[in-house]
Amino acid sequence: MNGEPSPRNIEYVITGRYALSRTDGSRPAADDPTYFVQMTGDFVNYYARTPRGSxxxxxxxxxxxxxxxxxxxxxxxxxxxxxxxxRLGTVRTLP
Known part of the structure; x- marks a missing residue:
């Protein structure tokens, strides 16, 4: 997945899996520390399962x-x- 050669506004937080479940609806078995990384750009999910021709x-x-x-x-x-x-933790920015 990608298609974006130069993602922008790359930020991340270190948080727990339980906190992340509020963003994606998952049900983690443990509250393990997790990097949640977010970036902007024009992305394409080439690996998504889509109907033929989509x-x-x-x-x-x-x-x-x-x-x-x-x-x-x-x-x-x-x-x-x-x-x-x-809302998830201290936000850090990558250059």
Whole structure:
């Protein structure tokens, strides 16, 4: 997934999986520390399962969740409106 060579406004918070469940509706088994990364651009989910002949989903906001301890990606999503990351923790910006 991507299609965006130069994502902008890359921000992240370190939060717990329980807090993230409010953003994606998941039901995590544990409240493991998680990086929640958000960026803007013109993204395309080339790996989405879509009906034959349909175009890949597009969005202007990409979010990625990464397990702090393992570095394993837990999930990603595309959207059209950014989340208010300050509700999840201290917001940090990548250059």
């Amino acid at each position: 175009k890949a989903p597009r969005g202007t906001v990409l979010t990625v969740m990464v397990d702090v301890a393992t570095g394993r990606m837990l999930g990603q999503s595309l959207g059209s409106a950014p989340h208010d990351l300050s």
